[in-house]
Amino acid sequence: MQAEAKLIKALQSPKDRETAFRELVSCYKERLYWHIRKIVLDHEDADDVLQNTFIKVFRSIDRFKGDSKLYTWMYRIATNESLSYLKAKARRNNVSVEELKQQQLGQLESDVYFEGSAIQLQLQNAIASLPEKQQLVFNMKYFEDMTYEELSGILETSVGGLKSSYHIAVKKIKAFLDQNETI
Structure with a gap:
């Protein structure tokens, strides 16, 4: 059984779910973080969206059908979570998403996490x-x-x-x- 199929089976097994989920987070957290960071720009926002993404993955893993690769499915979730997060943050700040991104770009230079x-x-x-x-x-x-x-x-x-x-x-x-x- 290939590694991804084995991981999915473990994730969908109540007995093995927590251990498998820790493995999943360990394998994908960095790649997903940088994917999300490129969308939301801000480090703290990226951390929040990453956490939301993994929560959604954990809650939805039983509905994963295997029609795509696991990371493709997780990237879709991360992308949607990132875009939703930006829209919600823009609404809270009474600005458009484009204005919000421009504000964040202006702050990027002073961001200690931007090298x-x-x-x-x-x-x-x-x-x-x-x-x-x-x-x-x-x-x-x-x-x-x-x-x-x-x-x-x-x-x-x-x-x-x-x-x-x-x-x-x-x-x-x-x-x-x-x-x-x-x-």
Whole structure:
């Protein structure tokens, strides 16, 4: 039995669930954290969303049918949780999601958990200028090196549509960086 199938079986077994869940968290927490962090930008928010994601995974694991890989299913949950979190936080602050992300980008430079250079900050600004779907596709393809097939499972979009979104996102980022080039 392959490792993922064995883990899923253990997660769905009341007797083995807690041990298997600790293994699942250990295997995926870092990858999911960075995926979430690229969406919500703020470290504390990313931690909150990661915790919410694992709670939802734990509560929903019995309904996992195995139609996709386990990590694809968890990434879909993490993506949806991240987007919902941003929308709720924007509503609480009486701003749009775009305004919230701009505020967070402004705070990124002073974030003790951000170790990026000025160039990385500029790239983050370029990514933030993209529509939400293009941001997701670009981050997962460029930073996480996911295949279009994996992206299709997570974002529930056709491979052709994802290729187009990524290509357009790359062009927009290049244009943004060219326009905002600092010497």
